[in-house]
Amino acid sequence: EVQLVESGGGLVQPGGSLRLSCAASGFTFSTYWMSWVRQAPGKGLEWVANIKEDGSEKYYIDSVKGRFTISRDNAKNSLYLQMNSLRVEDTAVYYCARDKAVTIWDYWGQGTLVTVSS
Amino acid sequence: QSVLTQPPSASGTPGQRVTISCSGSRSNIGSNTVNWYQQLPGTAPKLLIYNNNQWPSGVPDRFSGSKSGTSASLAISGLQSEDEADYYCAAWDDSLNGRVFGTGTKVTVL
Numbered sequence: 001e002v003q004l005v006e007s008g009g010g011l012v013q014p015g016g017s018l019r020l021s022c023a024a025s026g027f028t029f030s031t032y033w034m035s036w037v038r039q040a041p042g043k044g045l046e047w048v049a050n051i052k053e054d055g056s057e058k059y060y061i062d063s064v065k066g067r068f069t070i071s072r073d074n075a076k077n078s079l080y081l082q083m084n085s086l087r088v089e090d091t092a093v094y095y096c097a098r099d100k101a102v103t104i105w106d107y108w109g110q111g112t113l114v115t116v117s118s
Numbered sequence: 119q120s121v122l123t124q125p126p127s128a129s130g131t132p133g134q135r136v137t138i139s140c141s142g143s144r145s146n147i148g149s150n151t152v153n154w155y156q157q158l159p160g161t162a163p164k165l166l167i168y169n170n171n172q173w174p175s176g177v178p179d180r181f182s183g184s185k186s187g188t189s190a191s192l193a194i195s196g197l198q199s200e201d202e203a204d205y206y207c208a209a210w211d212d213s214l215n216g217r218v219f220g221t222g223t224k225v226t227v228l
Contacts, residue, residue, distance in 0.1 A: 037163075044120065045155070045163060045206055047217040061216065095162055103208045103217050104153050106174060108162040 002026040002107045004096045009112030016086050016116070022079040022096030022109055030054070030074040033099035036081050038092035039111075046092075049081065050099060064090075086116045121146060122207055122220035129226040130197045138223045140190040140207035146218060150210040152190040154183055157204040166205070167192060199227045 008020040020036070035050040049060045049070040058070050069082040079096055093113050097105035123141045130136040140152060154167040165174050167183035170190065180195045190209075194201055207220035 044222045045157075045208075045219045047219070100165075100168070102210050103150075104165065104168045105155075105163075106165050106168075108164065110162055 002098070004098065004107055004109035006094065006096050006109045006112040009094065009114045011115045011117065012086055013118050014086060014088055014116055017082070017084045018086065018114060020081040020083065020094055020096075020112060020114070024077045024079065024096075024098075027098070027107075029072075029077040034072060034079045035097045035099050035105060036070060036079075037095045037097050037105065037108075038090075038114075039095070040089075040092045043092075047103075048094070051079070083114070086114075088116050090114060091116045120221045121211060121214070121218050122209065124205075124207060124220040124223045126221070127224045127226065129228055130194075131228045132197055132199065134197045136194045136197055136225060138192045138194075138205055138225070140192070140220045142188050142190075142209065143213075144188060145213035146188075146209045146211040147185065147190055148188040149212050152183065152185055153208045154181075154192045155206045155208065157206065158200075159203065163206065194225070197227055201225060202227050 003025045005023045012018050036048040038048050051058045051070045055072050067085045071080045093111040095111045096109040098107040100106040128136050151169045155163040156166045157163045170185045171183045182193045184191050205223045211218045
């Protein structure tokens, strides 16, 4: 059974940093692109970033470029999102998702809440 | 602001057919496939339809997708109480060179 379990969310002040983790199991992690998708409270879905199977390619939404870094450790079956210079508007539930293809995310984690507030 | 527009809400009684639209442009729906996600209250999104009209394993065929020109639709036949959820469309946008979601539609079973 495919499982994605996020962790690392919490309350942080504007300008602060946070590192999210996603532990994957039940599939060959190293053979899939992976994404982070977020959802602000009461709002819709927004794709944030994704990373190629071997970590050699990474893509980001414009609003997080230069502040967020996606990475992975295939030996640990883990995906990460390092978030720096956090803004109030980054407040959201962050989901880890497996990329079946472009805009096809076939498995999702339960999400982890990031709250940016003073 | 999303480039894919959905009606904020839709509703029906049990057993009815409900249709949700997703309106885009030539650079997204007009050029690429559309995928649909269901988000039950308090849970993560779930892939419902991919490549316009394909079902992932385990999704009942009461759900169906279609695309015509720059619009796509999700139909729910034989509406059930457990279908109460938010539904989102998604597609690649060639102009934005990025992934875009629809604004989302909340389906209520009366």
